[in-house]
Amino acid sequence: MKLYTIETGYFKLDGGAMFGVVPKSLWQRTNPADENNLCTWAMRSLLVEHDNKLILIDTGIGNKQSDKFFKNYHLHGDDSLQKSINSLGYSHNEITDVILTHLHFDHCGGSVVFNKEINDYEVAFTNANYWTSEKHWDWATNPNSREKASFLKENILPIKKSGRLNLIQGEGKLFKNISVFFANGHTESQTIPIIEYKEKKIVFMADLLPSVGHIPLAYVMGYDTRPLITLDEKRKFLNEAADKNYILFLQHDPNVECCTVKHTDKGVRVNQKFTLSDFLRNKI
Secondary structure, eight states, X not given: OEEEEEEEEEEEEEHHHHHTTSOHHHHTTTSOOOTTXXXXXXXXXXXXXXXTEXXXXXXXXXXXXXXXXXXXXXXXXXXXXXXXXXXXXXXGGGOOEEEOSOOSHHHHGGGEEEETTTTEEEESXXXXXXXXXXXXXXXXXXXXTTTGGGOOHXXXXXXXXXXXXXXXXXXXXXXXXXXXXXXXXXXXXXXXXXXXXXXXXXEEOTTTSOSGGGOSTTOOOTXXXXXXXXXXXXXXXXXXXXXXXXXXXXXXXXXXXEEEEEEETTEEEEEEEEOHHHHHTTOO
């Protein structure tokens, strides 16, 4: 098995929205805001080469929306999904599977592109099967008023039209050495992949735990549709992660790719911070 971090760029979101009821005086210690109270966040994906498959987990924000749309999110950085994949010597056509943790635009936007030649949308990875939770697909295609702005039809419906949509009906094994579980606090049935790598488990945290700054239980995003469920899910997962020394792959932390956690008198807290490559090179 080979694992690669895929950086797709950075964007900005309101710090208060990202930390909910937590005061700025506390959250700005880990995520300082600019003069407009905006914090920088990564949109980090993971590429897994294993068992004759090349599996991409999440696809970032993409590039097909209007300038007006992107202006709201202050995109910056030199990385892109295509550039990062190509830098590893792979092409889009070699991706066999795409796992979408959920269908908010910053997680699935790169799954679909606009083809000017046919004047229509099409899947970016033409040879890949796309995977997401069945319950979440129904949730996203019949959106509630709170989340509607995050579920963009042009990011979602072309996947089904392509005939390459695969709906995950339950938790457990998805591929060899890759299993999933569902989290329901941020949105309905968010898919959290777990990769078994040698003797370790690497968990792609998606929006269950966006950053190191969100490890304390009360640090829950204002975007979460069911914050009390998030609290329970985080409590259960972080205790297990501390007990079993899981590697947490952080999708949105602008500075920390991976971490482990430990039990303390104040609850579960961050233990080690490191890059995925450092872990793979046995430097952790």
